[in-house]
Amino acid sequence: MNWPAVTAERMLWSPDHLADFGPGIASYLAGPREYDASVPPEIARCQVDLPDALVTAAEEAGRELSRFDAELGHRVASFGPVLLRSEAAASSQIEQLSASARAILTAELTGHAARNATVIANNTAALTAAIGLADNITAEAIAKMHQVLMVGQIQHTPGQWRTEPVWIGTSSRSPVGADFVAPRWERVPGLIEDLVIFSRRLDIGALTLTAISHAQFETIHPFTDGNGRTGRALAQALLRYRGVTRAVAVPVSAGLLADVDGYHAALTAYRAGDLEPIVAGFAEASLRAVTNARQLVADIDAIVAGWRARVKARSDSGVWRVLEVIAQTPVVDAALVAAALGIRTQNAYPLLRDLTDQGVLNAKAEHRFGTVWRSDDVLKAIDQFAERAGRRSV
Numbered sequence: 001m002n003w004p005a006v007t008a009e010r011m012l013w014s015p016d017h018l019a020d021f022g023p024g025i026a027s028y029l030a031g032p033r034e035y036d037a038s039v040p041p042e043i044a045r046c047q048v049d050l051p052d053a054l055v056t057a058a059e060e061a062g063r064e065l066s067r068f069d070a071e072l073g074h075r076v077a078s079f080g081p082v083l084l085r086s087e088a089a090a091s092s093q094i095e096q097l098s099a100s101a102r103a104i105l106t107a108e109l110t111g112h113a114a115r116n117a118t119v120i121a122n123n124t125a126a127l128t129a130a131i132g133l134a135d136n137i138t139a140e141a142i143a144k145m146h147q148v149l150m151v152g153q154i155q156h157t158p159g160q161w162r163t164e165p166v167w168i169g170t171s172s173r174s175p176v177g178a179d180f181v182a183p184r185w186e187r188v189p190g191l192i193e194d195l196v197i198f199s200r201r202l203d204i205g206a207l208t209l210t211a212i213s214h215a216q217f218e219t220i221h222p223f224t225d226g227n228g229r230t231g232r233a234l235a236q237a238l239l240r241y242r243g244v245t246r247a248v249a250v251p252v253s254a255g256l257l258a259d260v261d262g263y264h265a266a267l268t269a270y271r272a273g274d275l276e277p278i279v280a281g282f283a284e285a286s287l288r289a290v291t292n293a294r295q296l297v298a299d300i301d302a303i304v305a306g307w308r309a310r311v312k313a314r315s316d317s318g319v320w321r322v323l324e325v326i327a328q329t330p331v332v333d334a335a336l337v338a339a340a341l342g343i344r345t346q347n348a349y350p351l352l353r354d355l356t357d358q359g360v361l362n363a364k365a366e367h368r369f370g371t372v373w374r375s376d377d378v379l380k381a382i383d384q385f386a387e388r389a390g391r392r393s394v
Helices: 023-030 052-071 073-093 101-110 115-132 139-149 185-199 206-220 227-241 252-271 276-310 319-328 334-341 345-357 376-389
Strands: 007-012 034-039 362-366 370-374
Touching: 052 073, 052 206, 052 276, 073 101, 073 115, 073 227, 073 252, 073 276, 073 319, 073 376, 101 115, 101 370, 101 376, 115 139, 115 227, 139 185, 139 227, 185 206, 206 227, 206 252, 206 276, 227 252, 252 276, 252 376, 276 319, 276 376, 319 334, 319 345, 334 345, 345 362, 345 370
Parallel strands: none
Antiparallel strands: 007 034, 362 370
8 A cells, every 4th residue: 555644743722712821821731832743745636546447346335325326316306315415414423423214314304403404404405406516516515515414503703714723632722642633724625626626536436436535534623623524425425526426316325324434443443554455444334334224114115005004095095195295205295286287375384284183194384384294104114214324134
């Protein structure tokens, strides 16, 4: 392996909040003043050298992603939204941000929910933005993904490169002794431009390139918060850019959830110059994601078949179209259903009440929002997908 390892440079820690105090107090409160910041290598033109067996495995995993994507190509309207939200939830859960499918979808619809659900809903929007920007991967596109993800969190300057040190470790007070200290902020713009050049290379297998790009992005850590979720959104954009996926966002993050410690260890190995763990991790995660996602599709298909067997309505009734909407967005209000069906909002209420009376939907009045309808069957299937994602075997 000849991949360049991350090096370090000695930096002086000078907390801003101590600037107004005397040097004695500042020295005492700040503790040791020196620390090592990472210096990631530029990788735009680096040669990727991996064992043949791993290259083959990564290529096969990429083909499995493409095969699954093609299977759902004609059903993307039905399953695209569900898989997108599943990827957003899994990516957030890697950072210990979890919420039920019901809470996440309610947050999307109403804008009011517990913090975690709102954060994950924002992650769904960031993934949508990432896929929309996949045709032109640029520094500006990456910043846009972060801007959408961190909307409303002005303390983290959404969409702007950081201008302060960041680190990963047990202390929030100082980078001294941290597990990982990101490069000084002045290096970020140049490193991102180098990463963008690397991400456009066509001489590297798509999944291998996606894994390396993700690891390099996490090493740069260009934002004060949201780097992990933005980096995994970038991975989805790269898979779309390289044509591995064309219809849906296959929830690769759900595959990574099975071994979060292994994922973090792979990032550490990458920084030491070892590409194998992160590429192998993405290959395995992709296969797990496909297996798990196929089960989710089968579960929702079974739910829809059950609805069609038990719902009593004329063949031309609008309730059948409502069921199609519910299968992909299992928390709705009358306005959402009306927009999807192209009818007036007042005409959606009888259809929703009919399905509630027949036991397909449950209705709940949300504070200051109005009535929301949900399918507990579909929500349960999505939550079961999340539970499977956290297991070592699917």
